[in-house]
Amino acid sequence: MSGFNKVVSSYQEAMAGLEDGMxxxxxxxxxxxxxxNLIQEIKNKGxxxxxxxxxxxxxxxxxxxxxxxDRQIKKMISSYVGENKLFEEQLxxxxxxVELTPQGTLAEKMRAGGAGIPAFYTATGYGTPVGExxxxxxxxxxxxxxxESITGEFAIVKAWKADTYGNLIYRHTAQNFNPMAATxxxxxxxxVEEIVEPGELDPTQIHTPGIYVDRVILGTFxxxxxxxxxxxx
Amino acid sequence: MxxxxxxxxxxxxxxxKDGYYVNLGIGIPTLVANYVPDGMEVMLQSxxxxxxxxxxPTEDELDADMINAGxxxxxxxxxxxxxxxxxxxxxxxxxxxxxxxxxxFEVDVQGNIASxxxxxxxxxxxGGAMDLVxxxxxxxxxxxxxxxxxxxxxxxxxxxxxxxxxxxxKVVTDLAFIEIKDGKFWLIERAPGxxxxxxxxxxxxxxxxxxxxxxxxx
Numbered sequence: 001m002s003g004f005n006k007v008v009s010s011y012q013e014a015m016a017g018l019e020d021g022m023x024x025x026x027x028x029x030x031x032x033x034x035x036x037n038l039i040q041e042i043k044n045k046g047x048x049x050x051x052x053x054x055x056x057x058x059x060x061x062x063x064x065x066x067x068x069x070d071r072q073i074k075k076m077i078s079s080y081v082g083e084n085k086l087f088e089e090q091l092x093x094x095x096x097x098v099e100l101t102p103q104g105t106l107a108e109k110m111r112a113g114g115a116g117i118p119a120f121y122t123a124t125g126y127g128t129p130v131g132e133x134x135x136x137x138x139x140x141x142x143x144x145x146x147x148e149s150i151t152g153e154f155a156i157v158k159a160w161k162a163d164t165y166g167n168l169i170y171r172h173t174a175q176n177f178n179p180m181a182a183t184x185x186x187x188x189x190x191x192v193e194e195i196v197e198p199g200e201l202d203p204t205q206i207h208t209p210g211i212y213v214d215r216v217i218l219g220t221f222x223x224x225x226x227x228x229x230x231x232x233x
Numbered sequence: 234m235x236x237x238x239x240x241x242x243x244x245x246x247x248x249x250k251d252g253y254y255v256n257l258g259i260g261i262p263t264l265v266a267n268y269v270p271d272g273m274e275v276m277l278q279s280x281x282x283x284x285x286x287x288x289x290p291t292e293d294e295l296d297a298d299m300i301n302a303g304x305x306x307x308x309x310x311x312x313x314x315x316x317x318x319x320x321x322x323x324x325x326x327x328x329x330x331x332x333x334x335x336x337x338f339e340v341d342v343q344g345n346i347a348s349x350x351x352x353x354x355x356x357x358x359x360g361g362a363m364d365l366v367x368x369x370x371x372x373x374x375x376x377x378x379x380x381x382x383x384x385x386x387x388x389x390x391x392x393x394x395x396x397x398x399x400x401x402x403k404v405v406t407d408l409a410f411i412e413i414k415d416g417k418f419w420l421i422e423r424a425p426g427x428x429x430x431x432x433x434x435x436x437x438x439x440x441x442x443x444x445x446x447x448x449x450x451x
Binding site for chain 2 (some may be wrong): 083098193
């Protein structure tokens with residue numbers, strides 16, 4: 001690596017520095033737009049006691065679900081979980097902690113974290129279990145709760161294209177949580193389907209500017225589909 | 234006769250207006266998309282980050298990078314836009330979505346809704362439901378009027394943990410169209426062939442009943 005070149009050539013290099021007990025912010029929604037190979041590398045590495053901030057926890061055998069197999073996850077901060085048996089087992093056995101967070105609040109916690117905003121007020125969750133114990137403030141006659149933002153030692157992101165400077169473009173709804181995750185990691189690692197030279201991406205079309213990105217790696221992806229719904233032509 | 238799921242969706246669809254941006258939850262709400270009145274344009278919002286959701290793809294169009302909030306593969310309609318989940322919830326929380334339709338376990342006379350968690354059973358999470366009910370002004374809840382065991386789901390006070398407080402004004406059940414205001418349920422319409430007596434019996438919270446209760450039109 002030199003200058004603004006963020007490209008690394010191995011997954012070991014991509015996840016170098018990840019240690020037990022760290023917090024990792026992960027992009028993806030369901031199995032769509034998940035950094036599947038970076039997750040696999042964390043499995044290979046065997047890092048434990050991790051806190052993951054991710055909308056979901058994958059399924060049995062794919063996505064973040066593979067990290068449950070060797071009990072590498074200590075805590076999940078998610079809006080919707082339980083699409084996998086192993087998750088349920090570990091949760092009921094008390095081996096896994098879950099902090100359920102409304103989806104929009106989760107996205108905003110990442111966005112605010114990356115933008116240097118420590119907390120924000122939202123009406124979401126007021127009067128519900130999510131609001132319990134949180135500061136309540138009234139604005140214009142309506143009650144809001146204070147939610148603290150989230151940052152992590154690492155962020156793992158899946159994008160479609162990158163240039164070597166780490167400028168990113170996402171594809172379709174695989175964008176989801178990835179742009180916010182990219183901003184919220186102290187070290188942001190991105191895996192992509194294609195890497196091009198600087199200048200080849202239209203600057204006005206870039207979703208995530210390279211300033212947020214530390215490492216870029218070229219991957220090949222299975223892109224498993226969770227709910228395959230089709231119509232006849 | 235109590236409404237079928239399809240009839241329920243059909244009745245809710247009549248609440249849509251030309252030019253509406255609409256978010257439909259999972260289950261019966263999803264069916265509402267099948268009954269958009271002819272000649273009316275509505276755009277479906279999917280909270281993972283899609284405005285302008287199209288039909289399911291053909292085998293040839295199938296794309297793992299193109300899904301809706303129910304994680305089903307979908308297409309983008311003409312004029313669609315795709316964005317991050319933060320942007321998506323900015324439009325939801327900011328009150329830009331014209332109509333939100335979602336299911337529930339319970340609703341009460343204060344407009345409280347419980348829809349995501351039954352203590353003692355596995356808790357999967359609220360997904361985007363808490364943001365949707367907090368952000369939208371125009372929300373319709375669809376559910377059966379009573380449980381399989383005949384217990385009312387329209388209560389004086391919700392017994393389950395809330396998804397949102399004081400945010401529901403309209404409920405369409407298999408028996409009735411009900412509005413919520415001033416701490417009471419108000420019976421607006423009844424399902425064809427369903428008696429007012431049956432609706433009263435199956436509504437646990439205080440229900441205001443006018444002299445004439447029209448049957449639903451589809």
